[in-house]
Amino acid sequence: MYAPERQQAILGHARSVGRVDVNMLAEQFDVTPETIRRDLNELERRGLVRRVHGGAIPVERFGLELPVxxxxxxxxxxxxxxxxxxxxxxxxxxxxxxxxxxxxxxxxxxxxxxxxxxxxxxxxxxxxxxxxxxxxxxxxxxxxxxxxxxxxxxxxxxxxxxxxxxxxxxxxxxxxxxxxxxxxxxxxxxxxxxxxxxxxxxxxxxxxxxxxxxxxxxxxxxxxxxxxxxxxxxxxxxxxxxxxxxxxxxxxx
CATH class of the missing domain: 3.40.50.1360 (Rossmann fold)
Structure with a gap:
């Protein structure tokens, strides 16, 4: 799976359950925790998630609005x-x-x-x-x-x-x-x-x-x-x- 596909899957899961965990995602996608952290950093850079200790939360949970x-x-x-x-x-x-x-x-x-x-x-x-x-x-x-x-x-x-x-x-x-x-x-x-x-x-x-x-x-x-x-x-x-x-x-x- 390419990084953009994995990041989209991570974002969908985060929006579905409200939070994602680095170690759980690493096991699910069979990649290293460092790879997942890079994915979450990229999603945060795009304004789609907020990093928290051990994982990330979609911005919608914070009541934040995405750009148009x-x-x-x-x-x-x-x-x-x-x-x-x-x-x-x-x-x-x-x-x-x-x-x-x-x-x-x-x-x-x-x-x-x-x-x-x-x-x-x-x-x-x-x-x-x-x-x-x-x-x-x-x-x-x-x-x-x-x-x-x-x-x-x-x-x-x-x-x-x-x-x-x-x-x-x-x-x-x-x-x-x-x-x-x-x-x-x-x-x-x-x-x-x-x-x-x-x-x-x-x-x-x-x-x-x-x-x-x-x-x-x-x-x-x-x-x-x-x-x-x-x-x-x-x-x-x-x-x-x-x-x-x-x-x-x-x-x-």
Missing amino acids: AQRTSRNAEHKERIAKAALDELPDSGSIIIDAGTTTVRLAEMLPADRQFTVVTHALPIAAMLAERPNITLLLVGGQVRQGTLAAVGGWSQAGYRSVLADVAFAGTNGISRNRGLTTPDLAEAAVKQSLIASARRTIVLADHSKVGHDEFAHVADLSEVDTLITDSEVDANMAREIHDAGVEVVQA
Whole structure:
């Protein structure tokens, strides 16, 4: 096995169980502990794990956000299917809010060209993508731009959303569970998400299976504020059932 393949396998195992041990990995991959340490150092250099005594922990366990470019490549096929399923939730024409996020970017890419939409967003990548679309009236909500998400946050952003009422909000999230609802690592991001959810008649959450049953630091909204969750076919059945039983329609793409 080549080093990149081994490192990818180590990262997958770390995300699955929450922590990896150097000696255990050395035995599993039949390599020396020094080789595993080099692998973990490389994963840490790329911002994917944090080294701890005897092993490593994936950055997600610390409530840290990966850079946009790294998050875009994770579960890319699932995000593609989720975004395609979300097209069924679009109004025939009208106004939509598109939240910041790597799955919501895919939705923005797929917006049909034969219908007129007013799109409200605080996400710079989405705004740049839609700015020249002739069938799109784009409203860009401003504020301080966070480097980690390339999204505007702060009082200006919240005020911007409070001034509109859209037909549908397509929201992203870092975590969704029965007990905590929608969560995200950053308080400023959470506040903007709260505002955009309150500014739409319906809220559709787009989240791949890795987000379902997962809780982050900052609370965004209870499940009572969500109409539909669109996730992928690998979602844990029990977790999906819990969310459905809380009154949320669950669509598996």
